Amino acid sequence: MRINKKEFAEKLRQGDNILILMHEQPDGDAMGCAYALYAALKKLGKKSRVSSFDEPAHNLRFIAADIEFEKFEPDLIVAVDVADLKLLGDNWRDYEGKIDLCLDHHVSNTEYARYTFLEDTAAASEMVYDVIRELGVEIDHFMAVCIYVGVATDTGCFRYPNTTSRTIRIAADMMDKGIDAQDINKLMFETKTKSFVKLEKLVNETLELHFDDRCAIYTITRKMFEKSGALESECHPITAASRQIEGVLVGAVIKEQKDGSFNISVRTNGSLNAADICAELGGGGHKNASGCELGGTLAAVKAALLKSIERALGIEA
Ligand SMILES: [Mn+2]
Structure with a gap:
C-alpha cells in the first residue's frame, strides 16, 4: 500500500x-x-x-x-x-x-x-x-x-x-x-584508488560502439577485478563514463558477477528511456539510469542488450 x-x-x-x-x-x-x-x-x-x-x-x-x-x-x-x-x-x-x-x-x-x-x-x-x-x-x-x-x-x-x-x-x-x-x-x-585506475585501463580496452556510435558498451570481467584488485563498489565512474562519449545516446556496462551471471547498467542521455531498455530484460530503474541482471554467455547477454537498445533507438531490425 x-x-x-x-x-x-x-x-x-x-x-x-x-x-x-x-x-x-x-x-x-x-x-x-x-x-x-x-x-x-x-x-x-x-x-x-x-x-x-x-x-x-x-x-x-x-x-x-x-x-x-x-x-x-x-x-x-x-x-x-x-x-x-x-x-x-x-x-x-x-x-x-x-x-x-x-x-x-x-x-x-x-x-x-x-x-x-x-x-x-x-x-x-x-x-x-x-x-x-x-x-x-x-x-x-x-x-x-x-x-x-x-x-x-x-x-x-x-x-x-x-x-x-x-x-x-x-x-x-x-x-x-x-x-x-x-x-x-x-x-x-575526485579521488581514485590505484586499483581502480588499473581496472579502468583494462575496461577501456573493451569499449564497443554500435548503431552509428550512438551506443557505447563496456565489459568488466571477474578476471579484470582479480588483475586490478579493484572492488565492485568502485565501478560507478565507469558506468557514468559510458554515456559521456560525444554523440552517445545510450551507454551500458556489462559486469560479470561472482556466480557467472551478468549485471547490466544502462545510462541514457536526453529523452531515451533507460528503464524501458532494462524492463525488456526483466530490470528497471530510472529514466536515465537503470539496470538488470541476465544469465547466459557474455555473447548472448550482449546480443539481448543490443536488441533492446536497437528497439529503443527506433532502428528497424
Ligand atoms: Mn538512490
Whole structure:
C-alpha cells in the first residue's frame, strides 16, 4: 500500500526497535538515507541499526566509522532506496514478506513492503530529509553529511539530468549546517584508488560502439577485478563514463558477477528511456539510469542488450 511522508513518519514513530536495510553494494544514496534515518531515530530515543549484505565502498566507510550498533530484535523493518527485494543481496529470501516500510525513489519499485513511500526524486536522501523534518527532529551535522552524500551521489555531484532546484536547495541547507562539501566532493568524486585506475585501463580496452556510435558498451570481467584488485563498489565512474562519449545516446556496462551471471547498467542521455531498455530484460530503474541482471554467455547477454537498445533507438531490425 502506498503512503505519504506524513504516514511514513507516523509508522516510524510506532516502532521502538527499528532495523534499516540497504541494497547490496550500497552506494552514497543508500548509505546517506540509511544513516541519516538511523541518527534521527536515535534522537527520538529508539533503538536502530543499519544492515547491508555488502560492505560500503572505501570512500563511504567514513559514514559508519564511529558507529557501534546495539543488538536487538526488530519490531519494525524498513528498506531504503531498495527497488526490489532481490536487491537486498543473496539473503533476500530471509526478508520475504517481512519488510514493514519502504522509502524509495525508483519508479520501478515492486512494492514488496507492507507500506511504500515512493517519490520520483533525484535521490532517496531527499525523501529522508523530508521524513526527518516530519518527525520533528533537527538535522544535525552527521545527518547533514549523510543527506549531502546521498544527493551528491545520485546526481553525479549535481550534474545529471535528474538534478532539480530542490536537490540543490537541500544540499545548500546541509552546507548551512556546517558540513565541508568540498572535502566530501574531493573524497567521493575526485579521488581514485590505484586499483581502480588499473581496472579502468583494462575496461577501456573493451569499449564497443554500435548503431552509428550512438551506443557505447563496456565489459568488466571477474578476471579484470582479480588483475586490478579493484572492488565492485568502485565501478560507478565507469558506468557514468559510458554515456559521456560525444554523440552517445545510450551507454551500458556489462559486469560479470561472482556466480557467472551478468549485471547490466544502462545510462541514457536526453529523452531515451533507460528503464524501458532494462524492463525488456526483466530490470528497471530510472529514466536515465537503470539496470538488470541476465544469465547466459557474455555473447548472448550482449546480443539481448543490443536488441533492446536497437528497439529503443527506433532502428528497424
Ligand atoms: Mn538512490
